[in-house]
Amino acid sequence: MHFFLLGASGRTGQHVVSQLLSQGHTATALVRTSSSLAPRAGLTIVTGSPLSNSDIQSALDASPSSPSATIFTLNTVRKSDSPFAAQVSPPRFLADSCATVCGVLEQAGLKRIVVMSTAGVGDSWGQLPLLSKGFMRLTNIKYALQDHGILDNEIRLTKMDWTLVRAVMLKFDDEKPTDTKKDVRTLGSNGEGMGLGDSVSVASVASFLVKVAIEGLFVRSAVVVAN
Template identity: 30%
Template sequence: MKLFIAGASGATGEHVCRLAKEAGWDVHAFVRSKAAASRLDPAYEHSVGDPTDPQDVAQAMVGADAVAVCLGISRQTRSPFAKPVSPLDLTSRSVEAILQSMQSLQIRRIVYISAFGASESWSSIPWWGRAFLSLTQVRHSMIDHTRSEALLASSGLDWTALRPMMLDDSSSSDSAREMKSGDSLLKKVPREALARTVIRALNDRSTIRRPVALVP
């Protein structure tokens, strides 16, 4: 298995790279800057490019068997009120370029890290949670994840959208699990657990062509 990872230098992407390598897979880490590339493990094959440019993406994706998308809209800090520093449509434009490249290269499997609150799951958040998110910069991510999920759903490819509610940086030796009725939305999913779930989902056909809400 050769895995193409978009957003490989991010807080979750770096875990996905490491765990894929530990699983014995070949890794192609795709990042947006030379500075990000300099922080990658030299054991990874990597390239620098614009994830919204189909030509950059396709050149880097040659030879891949599957794709993991760990991109998101960056903010100045992790505060939900911090100003975005990425384009507000970065994720959906990147997904559009990635899907186009996958189709041209005949790659079918993609796992996308979305968020609980995207698409129809927005209505499952309590009113006070929706009110809070609507007042924060996180709303831009929800809007863009919703656009991205629509692109996945219409792609005809074997996609999975993973939807954690909140994330933290605690270590974890377990994957996240699929949310069930009655589960709390306030528990944070460790980014490492999310990354383990990405790796597991890539070979789990029961997750194909559907969103999967996640809890720790």
């Protein structure tokens, strides 16, 4: 199968690339900087913005075959990893990028998209532990949560066959794309049973995103995942 990737140069996105290629699939990645992703056999890299209709169309045109699905792992950017660091990404970066991508894909007759989201969005907010809610409200992580929330609401109005994968707290200990992935638990759309100590590795999330895209799981629904 062939896949179209947004966010492929990110921490989770690099795992998605490695797992797709290791399984014999191919992918086209739209990246903002050509040097952000190393060339590999089976990977077509196109430079452009996820906010540009023409750049997205150029990436699709450059694909060796029509994508079976799109995997969207873009995230907002802060000046550092500190939760208190200033936000760099503009408001609605995720929502507008996803809307732009979905618009181009719909016109091309491509409906399947799997989006990496975060626990706390939509109906999963009510199941978050109180300390997690307080942390999100008091730090600049709240801006990413708000953007994911807008994306979550708006993608439901499209004709796309979307899946929203809501990851609990991400663990970045295993940032190398070759690290071993672990199984995930699925906790439904609202994340019932989430605990304060729950986390999920980036390799595990990437593996689940790939599985969902390949097997056509959780179409037009959201799912919370944890290790």
